[in-house]
Amino acid sequence: MFMGQYGHNIDSKGRTIIPSKYREGLGDTFVITRGLDGCLFLYPMPEWEKFVDKLQQLPSSQKTRKIQRQFLSKAMEVSLDKQGRILVPKMLRASAGLEKEVVFAGMMNRVEVWDKERFAAEELEEEEVSLDSIMDELGIPL
Numbered sequence: 850m851f852m853g854q855y856g857h858n859i860d861s862k863g864r865t866i867i868p869s870k871y872r873e874g875l876g877d878t879f880v881i882t883r884g885l886d887g888c889l890f891l892y893p894m895p896e897w898e899k900f901v902d903k904l905q906q907l908p909s910s911q912k913t914r915k916i917q918r919q920f921l922s923k924a925m926e927v928s929l930d931k932q933g934r935i936l937v938p939k940m941l942r943a944s945a946g947l948e949k950e951v952v953f954a955g956m957m958n959r960v961e962v963w964d965k966e967r968f969a970a971e972e973l974e975e976e977e978v979s980l981d982s983i984m985d986e987l988g989i990p991l
Contacts, residue, residue: 850874851955856965859951863942864934867891868953871960872933881941882924887967889937889945891960897924899958937962 855868867875871891880897884890892900904920907913923944927935937947950965963971 850957851960852957854952854954856950856952858949859937859942859947863937863939863947864930865937865947865951865962866932866934867929869933871953871955872929875929875960878926878928880924881927881935881937881962882920883941883944884961886971887945887963888954889941889947889962891962892958896958 851871851874853870855870857866857868859865875891875893879894880890880892882890882892901921904913904917907916923941925938925941927937929935942948945962946964946967947962948964952963952965952968954961954963954968
């Protein structure tokens with residue numbers, strides 16, 4: 850299970866170090882794809898396969914095709930180099946606005962990769978909305 854958050858830089862070639870706490874769980878080769886809310890998702894292969902299975906189970910519709918297209922057409926397998934880095938594809942760097950500083954956030958079965966400023970803005974937005982009320986609305990007990 851992935852949890853916690855770690856900051857790193859992304860170089861001009863698009864390489865970034867995967868936090869050591871996440872490397873074992875992700876494995877040597879894993880999937881990077883477009884995420885939600887302006888981030889990228891990193892999936893270990895077994896979790897990616899589960900996600901793809903869920904996408905395949907959706908009823909055939911225009912909305913389903915859009916969702917499948919957004920996640921699958923932008924997905925790429927990446928591998929760690931000897932320094933524990935990956936090359937984030939240019940298309941994905943652009944979609945998440947990754948330029949210099951990035952934040953890796955553990956999200957149970959996946960890791961999110963954020964531009965540092967976008968992540969900070971997302972956290973501020975969360976503070977404006979009461980987490981208590983969201984948890985109550987979703988029926989999540991403490």
